[in-house]
Amino acid sequence: MGIKWDEFFITGDPLILGSQIAILLTMIGAVAGITYLKKWKYLWTEWLTTVDHKKIGIMYIISAVLMFFRGGMDGLLMKAQTSRPEMEFLNSQHYNEIFTTHGVIMILFMAMPFLIGLMNVVIPLQIGARDVAFPQLNALSFWLFFSGAMLFNISFVIGGSPDAGWTSYFPLAGKEFSPGIGNNYYAVALQIAGIGTLMTGINFIVTILKMRTKGMTLMKMPMFTWTTFVTSILIVAAFPIFTVALALMTFDRLYGTHFFTVSGGGMDMLWANLFWLWGHPEVYIVALPAFGIFSEVIATFSRKSLFGYKSMVFSILGIALLSMVVWVHHFYTMGSGPAVNSFFSITTMAIAIPTGVKMFNWLFTMRKGRIKITSAMLWALAFVPCFVIGGVTGVMLAMGAADYQYHNTLFLVAHFHYVLIPGVVFAVFAGLYYWWPKMFGFMLNEKLGKWHFWLFVIGFNVTFMPMFFLGLNGAVRRAYTYSAESGFAPLFMLSAIGSIVLAAGFAVFCYNIYWSIRYADRNISSDPWDARTLEWSTASPVQFYNFAKLPEVKSLDPFWHMKKKNEGLTLHDSEIEEIHMPSNSWVPIYMGVIFGIAGFLLVFEWHIAAAVAGIGIFAGLIIRSFDYNEGFHVSKEEIHRIENAWRKTEGEVHNHVS
Amino acid sequence: MKKMLLSLTAILPMLILSGCNMVVFEPQGPVARSITELINWSLIWMLLVVVVVFGLFGYIVWKYREKPENKDYEPPEEHGSTLLEIIWTGIPILIVIALTIPTVKTLYALEEAPRGYEEKEPITIHVTSADWKWIFSYPEEGIETVNYVNIPEDRPVLFKMTSASTMQSFWVPALGGQKYTMPKMETELYLLADNPGSYEGQNTNFNGRGYADMKFEVLAQTQKDFDQWVEDVKDTAPKLTEKEYVGLLKPTHLGRLTYSNTHLEWVNHADPDSKAYTNPELYRGHGYQGKTFEEDDNYKNEKPNVIEGHGEDKGHDDSEENHGGDHHGH
Numbered sequence: 003m004g005i006k007w008d009e010f011f012i013t014g015d016p017l018i019l020g021s022q023i024a025i026l027l028t029m030i031g032a033v034a035g036i037t038y039l040k041k042w043k044y045l046w047t048e049w050l051t052t053v054d055h056k057k058i059g060i061m062y063i064i065s066a067v068l069m070f071f072r073g074g075m076d077g078l079l080m081k082a083q084t085s086r087p088e089m090e091f092l093n094s095q096h097y098n099e100i101f102t103t104h105g106v107i108m109i110l111f112m113a114m115p116f117l118i119g120l121m122n123v124v125i126p127l128q129i130g131a132r133d134v135a136f137p138q139l140n141a142l143s144f145w146l147f148f149s150g151a152m153l154f155n156i157s158f159v160i161g162g163s164p165d166a167g168w169t170s171y172f173p174l175a176g177k178e179f180s181p182g183i184g185n186n187y188y189a190v191a192l193q194i195a196g197i198g199t200l201m202t203g204i205n206f207i208v209t210i211l212k213m214r215t216k217g218m219t220l221m222k223m224p225m226f227t228w229t230t231f232v233t234s235i236l237i238v239a240a241f242p243i244f245t246v247a248l249a250l251m252t253f254d255r256l257y258g259t260h261f262f263t264v265s266g267g268g269m270d271m272l273w274a275n276l277f278w279l280w281g282h283p284e285v286y287i288v289a290l291p292a293f294g295i296f297s298e299v300i301a302t303f304s305r306k307s308l309f310g311y312k313s314m315v316f317s318i319l320g321i322a323l324l325s326m327v328v329w330v331h332h333f334y335t336m337g338s339g340p341a342v343n344s345f346f347s348i349t350t351m352a353i354a355i356p357t358g359v360k361m362f363n364w365l366f367t368m369r370k371g372r373i374k375i376t377s378a379m380l381w382a383l384a385f386v387p388c389f390v391i392g393g394v395t396g397v398m399l400a401m402g403a404a405d406y407q408y409h410n411t412l413f414l415v416a417h418f419h420y421v422l423i424p425g426v427v428f429a430v431f432a433g434l435y436y437w438w439p440k441m442f443g444f445m446l447n448e449k450l451g452k453w454h455f456w457l458f459v460i461g462f463n464v465t466f467m468p469m470f471f472l473g474l475n476g477a478v479r480r481a482y483t484y485s486a487e488s489g490f491a492p493l494f495m496l497s498a499i500g501s502i503v504l505a506a507g508f509a510v511f512c513y514n515i516y517w518s519i520r521y522a523d524r525n526i527s528s529d530p531w532d533a534r535t536l537e538w539s540t541a542s543p544v545q546f547y548n549f550a551k552l553p554e555v556k557s558l559d560p561f562w563h564m565k566k567k568n569e570g571l572t573l574h575d576s577e578i579e580e581i582h583m584p585s586n587s588w589v590p591i592y593m594g595v596i597f598g599i600a601g602f603l604l605v606f607e608w609h610i611a612a613a614v615a616g617i618g619i620f621a622g623l624i625i626r627s628f629d630y631n632e633g634f635h636v637s638k639e640e641i642h643r644i645e646n647a648w649r650k651t652e653g654e655v656h657n658h659v660s
Numbered sequence: 661m662k663k664m665l666l667s668l669t670a671i672l673p674m675l676i677l678s679g680c681n682m683v684v685f686e687p688q689g690p691v692a693r694s695i696t697e698l699i700n701w702s703l704i705w706m707l708l709v710v711v712v713v714f715g716l717f718g719y720i721v722w723k724y725r726e727k728p729e730n731k732d733y734e735p736p737e738e739h740g741s742t743l744l745e746i747i748w749t750g751i752p753i754l755i756v757i758a759l760t761i762p763t764v765k766t767l768y769a770l771e772e773a774p775r776g777y778e779e780k781e782p783i784t785i786h787v788t789s790a791d792w793k794w795i796f797s798y799p800e801e802g803i804e805t806v807n808y809v810n811i812p813e814d815r816p817v818l819f820k821m822t823s824a825s826t827m828q829s830f831w832v833p834a835l836g837g838q839k840y841t842m843p844k845m846e847t848e849l850y851l852l853a854d855n856p857g858s859y860e861g862q863n864t865n866f867n868g869r870g871y872a873d874m875k876f877e878v879l880a881q882t883q884k885d886f887d888q889w890v891e892d893v894k895d896t897a898p899k900l901t902e903k904e905y906v907g908l909l910k911p912t913h914l915g916r917l918t919y920s921n922t923h924l925e926w927v928n929h930a931d932p933d934s935k936a937y938t939n940p941e942l943y944r945g946h947g948y949q950g951k952t953f954e955e956d957d958n959y960k961n962e963k964p965n966v967i968e969g970h971g972e973d974k975g976h977d978d979s980e981e982n983h984g985g986d987h988h989g990h
Contacts, residue, residue: 094869094870094871094872095869098866098868098869098871165868166866166868167866171826171827171865171866172827173825173826173827173843174826174827174866174867174868177940178938178940178943179791179825179826179867179868179938179940179943180868180943181940181941181943181944182944264843264844264936265936265938270827270842270843271827271842304724304735305734305735306735306736306737306738307737307738307739309738309739309740309741310739310740310741310744310745311739311740312740313740313745313749333840335829335837335838335839335840336839336840336842336847337839337840337845337847337848339771340764340767340768340770340771343767344763344764344767344768347760347763347764347767348756348760348764351756351759351760352756354752354755354756355749355752355753355756358709358748358749358751358752359745359748359749359752361713362744362745362748363740363745365713365716365717365720366741366744368720368721368724369720369724370724370735370736370738371724371735372724372726372730372733372734372735373721373724373725373726374726375725375726383721386713386717387713387714387717390709390710390713390714391710394706394709394710395706397702397706397756397759398699398702398703398706401698401702401759401763402763402767403694403695403698403763403766403767403770403837404695404698404699404702404763404766405837406695406770406836406837406838406839407684407692407695407696407699407833407837407838409829409831409837409838409864410829410831410838410864410865410866411864471682474682474683474684474685475681475682475683475684476682476683476684476833476860476862478831478862478863478864479864479866480866480871481871481872482871482872483872484872
């Protein structure tokens with residue numbers, strides 16, 4: 003047993019007490035609200051048991067926004083603590099827990115689900131499919147991710163948060179040096195969420211390979227589909243490594259084995275190698291789909307097809323391949339010798355080549371275009387200069403010998419925020435503004451969108467630019483405080499001010515969602531941006547079966563050419579056929595809950611109880627294997643009715659029913 | 661858009677100007693200098709990239725933005741240009757090559773005694789990192805220090821590094837780069853100071869609660885002063901016993917300590933079969949335990965720090981400014 007009963011709830015810290023009360027009140031409020039509005043049945047049938055990829059995508063995005071809030075609060079607390087030298091706002095232990103959870107949540111529970119959410123909404127539509135290949139598996143992926151995320155999040159009020167950094171290096175993360183249960187949360191919650199992600203990868207590989215509509219060859223796929231495809235391959239290549247590493251970590255922590263703990267003959271650097279063998283591709287797992295989003299947004303708002311499509315595809319493949327052979331650049335300072343460090347310096351720097359190709363292709367997509375500066379496009383534009391700064395500092399870090407001076411300093415922290423925030427966060431915002439009308443049938447407010455943009459981008463630069471200089475002046479990462487004599491104070495203060503502006507930008511974003519839900523114009527076209535790809539050829543919000551008749555593709559940017567040639571947009575009565583769709587299922591959410599319970603018991607090292615809960619997991623698998631529900635058919639009349647309803651409202655776009 | 665461009669371009673000169681007073685750009689020895697030269701070389705190329713991309717970006721976005729006059733302009737169908745794509749694949753390849761060659765050269769050079777000093781015999785100092793202190797052993801001189809290290813100027817120093825607890829990283833930015841210290845393993849790092857001076861070193865690899873204050877002073881002295889200091893230590897400093905040493909390794913902050921023998925007599929933590937001196941119960945704090953910490957763990961050494969097995973409190977006065985002076989703590 004890893005914990006005493008009096009250690010079950012975290013007590014004694016006013017910040018955490020406040021959170022506990024807030025969590026309790028929110029839960030009571032949510033339950034009361036849903037009951038009052040009599041929405042339980044709606045929630046259950048329309049959302050919790052759904053297998054519709056669009057709804058699953060939306061649930062992913064909602065979770066990601068919530069996690070963004072949580073991770074952002076962590077960031078603000080850290081910035082407050084370092085705003086002044088010798089600050090006594092957080093103690094060392096609390097700070098350690100906060101930067102650990104900030105990293106894990108932002109990468110695994112914000113960036114990934116946000117992108118996977120957008121993929122879920124968009125990919126089947128972009129390739130002209132009615133759903134993903136395995137709809138119920140897709141729901142299971144979501145619920146496992148959600149379960150893992152919730153398990154990880156309760157750690158700060160129940161039992162104690164992990165505190166060994168998001169990389170959880172051994173031996174520090176082992177039982178000898180971290181005897182509490184905090185790091186058990188890391189091992190178990192990430193494992194559960196990771197299984198969900200791995201299944202998403204498999205699902206999207208099959209979906210993209212097998213479900214493309216007629217005529218869509220690989221080289222006619224939209225760029226976001228391409229990047230999702232390559233990302234899925236990377237997920238399937240990299241996540242099993244993490245699964246194994248976390249399993250070994252769990253054995254070390256829970257059952258006293260010595261894979262990574264030095265005392266029993268284990269190897270601490272084995273963990274570092276396994277972690278980064280997954281962790282480096284993970285960076286590209288989140289960056290590649292983002293590149294895809296920028297490609298779509300830049301092409302649409304420049305009214306041009308993507309410049310150098312083929313070289314874009316090859317550069318994605320090149321980046322993916324290289325991302326698997328650079329992991330040692332995370333520990334050049336391990337003393338592995340100049341030959342090893344030279345090899346990894348070269349492979350790492352080589353990533354700059356395909357990335358540079360993409361950068362110039364984006365620039366030349368805009369050249370000779372007519373650039374419409376919408377909120378979505380602003381994010382894509384800001385991405386270019388900000389990401390270039392992240393990229394060039396990345397090349398500097400890649401140079402093994404120079405890294406001896408940058409390693410583990412704030413220079414590194416600034417670099418990866420300059421890569422991940424423009425490369426992922428800007429992208430998900432661009433994607434959200436861009437595809438929002440497709441998901442919900444109304445647009446986000448453009449004026450608020452611009453406020454959101456400017457506050458966020460200025461705040462971002464003010465927060466992270468000073469960190470480059472702090473790092474070069476000797477400020478290390480993860481230190482909860484610093485002395486006044488160090489001279490770091492002014493830049494740390496500037497950085498803290500920037501983070502407030504950044505947070506204000508996020509607040510405007512949340513307000514924008516609220517405002518738009520209440521007041522935005524519902525009467526918009528299904529193709530408000532005059533876009534290029536297939537998702538815009540169907541209704542907004544998309545009818546549950548996506549396409550009444552699966553479209554046929556003859557070129558890149560198929561919908562654009564359909565509009566130009568005015569063909570393939572009309573739906574003839576004779577073309578309407580019955581559509582087969584999968585039924586909802588309660589098994590995925592049940593699995594999420596039971597995984598969460600078993601995981602929670604395992605975190606607390608209550609092994610017998612965990613084993614009993616584990617039986618529930620097998621029960622779920624058995625129930626699923628006896629599930630003979632083969633879905634349902636949508637009748638011609640219903641399709642006709644639904645299609646009539648949206649096609650008649652179309653003004654400019656001539657896709658109507660005849 | 662214009663606003664953002666302006667603010668970003670304003671940052672660039674700041675980058676160059678502020679380079680003047682940052683520790684990485686003020687190397688105090690040939691090892692650090694070789695790394696700084698490499699960094700400066702990379703900065704030139706990276707600035708070139710930044711200038712080209714920012715310029716092109718600003719020009720294109722400004723010229724082709726939508727405005728009332730070009731509402732009817734319909735952009736041409738364009739799918740790419742083999743020539744252009746070859747150019748912007750080729751130039752990055754050349755830049756990467758231009759960066760690779762000096763990187764590899766420097767990587768190899770850092771493994772050896774600095775060039776120009778091959779003739780001088782290096783002094784070997786063993787570094788043992790523990791929670792949360794640095795232990796320096798001089799096997800040839802037969803002395804040991806904690807949280808400060810004196811070195812002779814103009815002579816290569818070979819640090820043989822290991823850890824008595826978690827993985828940590830030994831960094832003296834003014835004198836050279838860093839390397840990890842790992843339990844049951846040994847890494848080597850050459851450093852050299854050109855002239856006398858006091859430089860700050862620290863751990864950069866997160867290792868728990870006391871991490872932020874895990875710092876030490878490197879004092880470069882003339883060979884004469886250094887020899888004198890060694891003599892003084894041998895004459896006046898107490899002997900370290902194994903029992904005291906075990907006390908030292910507990911997770912605490914200490915001030916400066918000095919001994920006239922080394923712990924290498926009974927344990928070298930770099931040895932794969934060496935005994936582990938870990939105290940899991942003393943790290944309970946990692947797990948939050950339902951309370952925040954009321955005790956400060958003696959982070960700042962404000963109060964005397966009595967360790968079990970260590971006897972009385974000895975000269976923990978790092979509040980005293982010791983820059984440039986000799987400091988044998990006893």
